[in-house]
Amino acid sequence: MRLIPISALLSILVFAQACAEKEQKKEYKLWYDEPAKEWTEALPLGNGRIGAMVYGGASQEHIQFNEETLWTGEPRDYSREGAAEYLDEIRQLVFEGKQDEAEELAGKHFMGRMSNEDDYPNQLTRWLAEVKDKKKLEYAAVDFDDSSWKTIKVPNADGWEPELQGLDGSVWMRFSFELPESWSGKDLILNFGRIRDTDITYFNGTFINSDDNKFGRRRYPVSAKHLREGKNVIAIQVLNFYDDGGMIGFKDDEPMVVYPKSGSFEEGIPLDIEWKYLVDNSNPPEYPRYEAAYQPFGDIWLDFEGHDNVEHYTRDLNLSTATSSVTYSIDGVDFRREYFVSEPDQALVVKLSASKPTMFNFTASFSSPHVDHEITSEGDNTLKLKASVKNGALYGVSYLKAEAESGVISTKDGKIEISGANEVTLVLTAATNYVKYDDVSGDADQLALKDLEAIQGKNHDQLIETHISDYQSFYNRFSIDLGSSENENLTTDERIKRFGTSSDPSLVALYVQYGRYLLLSSSRPGTRPANLQGIWNDQMTPPWDCKYTANINLEMNYWPTEVLNLSEMHDPLFQMIQDLSEQGAETAKDHYNADGWVLHHNTDLWRATAPINNPNHGIWVSGGAWLCHHLWERYLFTQDKEFLSEAYPLIKSSADFFVDFLIEDPQTGFLISTPSNSPENGGLVAGPTMDHQIIRDLFNSCIESSEILGVDSDFREKLKKMVPRIAPNQIGKHGQLQEWLTDIDDPENKHRHVSHLWGVYPGNEISVETPDLFEAAKQSLIFRGDEGTGWSLAWKINLWARFREGNHAWKMIEFLFSPAWTARSGRGGSYVNLFDAHPPFQIDGNFGAAAGIVEMIVQSQGDKLVLLPALPDALPNGNISGFKARGGLTLHIQWKNAELKSLSIQSNISQTIDIEYHEVLRSVSLEGSNLNQVNLNLFK
8 A cells, every 4th residue: 555645744744843833742662670581471573573571680681573574374276166146045054043053064164274274184083192102101110210311390371381382282390299098098189270272191001081172170080999008199191282381270260180089189289380291293184273383583682791780771662763772780780672673674682781890791682482493503603594484484693793882793692692792783684574564575594685785884873863763753753741650660560450549640651652663663654463462472383373353353453543643554454455355255165155355353563354263253354345445545634635545456356346245134124234243242143333343344445435536436426325324323122232133232241342343442433413313322332341351441541531531540540550460351451561462462452552541532434523532630730742633624723722723724725624622513614734723712
């Protein structure tokens, strides 16, 4: 997709400069007084393609890094040819109320194709025969010598992944204990909890039991005849086929323990301690997967001599410069590290300096969680890491180069050794062989080397100046100040802890700018869109594979893009839409015998569009239509007709699909969407409300686009006739907005998805202009409750803002800032580094909440601008510059004591707009390209 026109960019810069003269921008930082211990305490850096997490350790620095295109999988056909043959039968079963039968049939014949699905059964049979070789039963014997085996702590919610990342296969685990005299002659119970995926359990060499239910609890009886005096041994062969493996334990408070059957847990011997383990076979056949997973790339380790006892430690992330720093003192010497990832120079840069010369003596090294990786020395000052993805087509190459002022640099044993240096600059480049979703012919080595060579001759000052200039050209367009508090002097983790009990409006403003920072760092023109974790991931089997979940999460990532003045960062999503339309056309034919294109609820690097997982949530057809809403929103915010002419074919093609897909409901005569879901709630149904809201929005934007562009009049008229026939929003017996075609909503349902409220936000067909539906939608949100996962809280912030209930939206913000590592663990909140907690980490909540906070201040949906529509009591004062609104508007707004004090608007064109403030509506004329000061007396 084409970027914003130069004229518009110049206009933005002029406006930003004008606003900057009015105020001094606040500098926002995340800062801490100790290094990160966990990944969600580390600080994120990125340039849209290379992501890094900086831990900031003094004696040992750890920088975990990613490259956005390192994924599992390969180009392949995701759609299931012939699936459409079953469409009519599935629909009929749904119409007859036979949901279970419909889901069973769809599960067998309608889901997309998995990788390796044809060959896997035979491959698995052969592999199981190999790992279940009876010769290996010696590992279960009491007298087997396991002294050379390593140890691992169990249980862990992520199984063995924290220590054995990416491991799938057969692992033997042993635990021995001395039999208490009082247990002699008694039957025992082995209480293990969950084990991923299959266990074969032995006691003193005798087979006890086996289970392959990865979700089931293992609670195995052991006959007294198998006990022996003294040493007793529990041995388990754990077979893991994909994803997390190992002993998971219990989610509740039930302990892992061996105890007498006639006794209680309290009498038992704990099993949640260290076990001996041996990796027996790490090459199971490739498990069939619907879609691919985003992968970590590698880690940089800096090991410093004599940096154990430090004073005055701080680490921070400066949002205004996109730089992180670590400072501390040792024996009167001040040390400083500065980190950034440059977009212009496509590199991670680290500078190390000290207040005295010759103070740096350390080693720099690589590691990677990928089994297939190689680290080599490339001369005296450079290391090369090559990592290949298991069962996939992609590999990555990274270079790490050190330059020093004074001192000596050499490479030895796969490490860079630096001694006696005054200053050191480290540069990392990285690339993969990915070119496009259907092309993996790139030369990763040459690409990474080219970036490294391009930096040759540039010193640190030049690199950081270029980096900051590029970054601030976007970041400085927008500023926000919501007031100050004493908490600004506290570390960020302490501010999060205190947020619910003390006033800290500045943290809310920081959160908005942090959302912009994360978007700038994970989605730049020419890159792929931000995935479920942006570009940051340290796990081989990340949560939900770090894919793109299109039934809310992918779209939420881009909610703040236009309104927070980062329009260009939308471009990676638009390029994805183009790719998806190509793949989605095949899915539309294979699964629905329809024209146009379709996207179901998930996609990945390879642009999968077919239904996945399970019919009760995977057959949801509106992902592509929702993405088209973003194309239309870009036009509404920019009024760029040239962009619209490029986006229109994608919108029209999506509408083509629904013209073919919608069918007449035999009961009501309405056109409805079926089979489909109300995302992740209620199973496979006919006529979910959310689908109809999105399809109407799609049709209406297509109609309006064709009118603006003067094209496709016949198709436009066809859509105009169809729109009123689509099943309308309905009010149910509880006064709620119905989630489904029939009135079956449960007021006690607290599901995290609030899908049927799409028409309130991000849509606009339900608003104050439709009061009955507006109140019904509000009632539905009340029924859903205030609790939720991180992204769900973010959606609720936006919804309560649209309902113009600022204090209720603020309650959601308080939940969002709850420390995820303490009392609210397991529920939505924020981690130490302000990453959003689903939990675990999902970045969508960061983006959605940033959009929601400013939605409380200004709204521009429909045909008017609404000022301070949902201002909470907690934010009585504020000042925002560079705020974007639909209609091609850029705003500067200031309020004090909850009253509007000033409003300046720049418009792309001369026009008259309607502005509402305190329920007073006035028309205001704006001169194009000028900064228009609005007379607030109009609203008195």
